[in-house]
Amino acid sequence: MRSMQLVRLLAAAALAAAVPLHAASVELLNVSYDPTRELYRAINAAFASAWKAKTGDDVTIRQSHGGSGTQARAVIDGLEADVVTLATFPDTDAIRRAGLIASGWKTRLPNDSLPYTSTIVFVVRKGNPKGIRDWPDVVKPGVEIVTPNPKTSGNGKLSFLAAWGAVTQRGGSEADALAFVTKLYAQTPVLDLGARAATVTFVQKKVGDVHLAWENEAHLEVQEAGGAVELVYPPISILAEPHVAWVDANVTKRGTAGAAKAYLEFLYTPEAQEIIAEHYYRPSDPSVLAKHRGTFPEMKLFAVTAVARSWEDAADRYFGEGKIFDSIYEPKR
């Protein structure tokens, strides 16, 4: 009897091994920029259970974070990202230019492939001792500014363009804008190379009076600093557009196209939009945004196209070698 049982058990085991498991498992790699670490940790958990409920399959999502430009270069050089969720358009588009993402990628997902947006806001010392409420206050005599280097940082580029647009969008001329940013960077004692380094300079080292930061980073900064700094929303700023895209060459090779696409589409669901808002990114769904108005006060947000023809144009015109940003700095003689 006993041996029969054993035989039956073995047979069952052999059968189980021979028949492929019903639940397949997929692994995706999401290559993103620095501040989205916590956001995607939450999103990934939510997507994994949604995907399991829908298809019965397991999905694991690995995350990679770093400076947005560095991450884009890693993907171009062979990091097998299934999806990229980078900080600025030129980074994603550089991957397209390398032939890994199909052209016209921007229109493949709703809202120009933007499940969320962000902006640049002010962080000031407790009680706002220098009375910084709007862009002109930033360049008042005696105010020191902290923001990263536009040549090396997405935050830095957006801060520059926000300052520029704050002048031209209110009727100022290009010359006024140039004078404004020249003053602004003359009062910037440190040009850190990345967003997090600038946060450390402002909060830990207590350098400067105002920090021009990503909106979501500013919220975290205020929480971490425990009341030593506070957030100020300028009436006008730039619309930051961190596009998302699947990497066609890699998903084709790895057979992950379906899951990668579903993952990005999931970002637009009410569930994910809610998580996005909780992590201080502005959700693209108007009803979720309206629900969180307390966190995201109404500001006039202008797109990059308000200060340049396109992102390429902006990158070249303002930050290209020897162009506007470089011209602010004069050699010391």
Next chain:
Amino acid sequence: MTTDVNRRVLPGFSLSLGWTLVYLSLLVLVPTAAGFLKASTLSFDAFWAAVSSERAVAAYRLTVGVSLAAALVNVALGVLVAWVLVRYRFPGKTLLDSLVDFPFALPTAVAGLVYSALFVESGWYGRFLVPLGIEGAYSRLGIVLVLVFVGFPFVVRTLQPVLEGLDRDVEEAAACLGATRLQTAVRVIFPSILPAIVTGFALAFARSLGEYGSVVFVSGNMPFETEIAPVLVVARLEEFAYAEATAIAIVLLAISFVTLLAIDLLQRWSSRRHA
């Protein structure tokens, strides 16, 4: 001086030489060649424009200047520390000796962050120094300070074995022949440790030329003032201008190489003179 490779103590010369060549080629020569290859995609004019802009020249000058200053400080400090560690016995010597290598073990970015946090106005040192007008963070001085930290072990570690190998009899003989202590130090000890000092200096200098992680946190990266050449490389990479970035890197590489070569020649000359 002739070496006869056929009369060796241990067998396996061809195998070990073969491995050495392969290893050096794969890890040093091929990546370097790849750099040159990338830069060679530029026309000469484009190469020259990338490496000779006013901003780049200011950055090389700064990089070389602060590296030189830091290496000189390290020679002074390193000779003293090596001397104390070799010639005296005192409690805690082993601990002190292992502390010398600490800069090798610490990620240099951490060093940069800590130094800048110490020297800013609200920092432990800065609150006393900044009122006196001494800016040890976000200034050229700050870069020198952190480079002194990064390059510190080189002089000590090249000097120590040489000092240990010094024959005390020679010093005694000098004393017997009526040399003062200063004369012994300057005319007997110093010439024999000079090659080691020069080597330590060169290593510390070359190390500083390429240092990036610590400097970017302490320098403030202001163009024409505290912007080191490697920051320009990173800035060009951000524009996806690989070839231009490599061009600047090659200039740095050339400076390092020429320095090391010059020091090597200097050493041969000095060892011949003192042979």
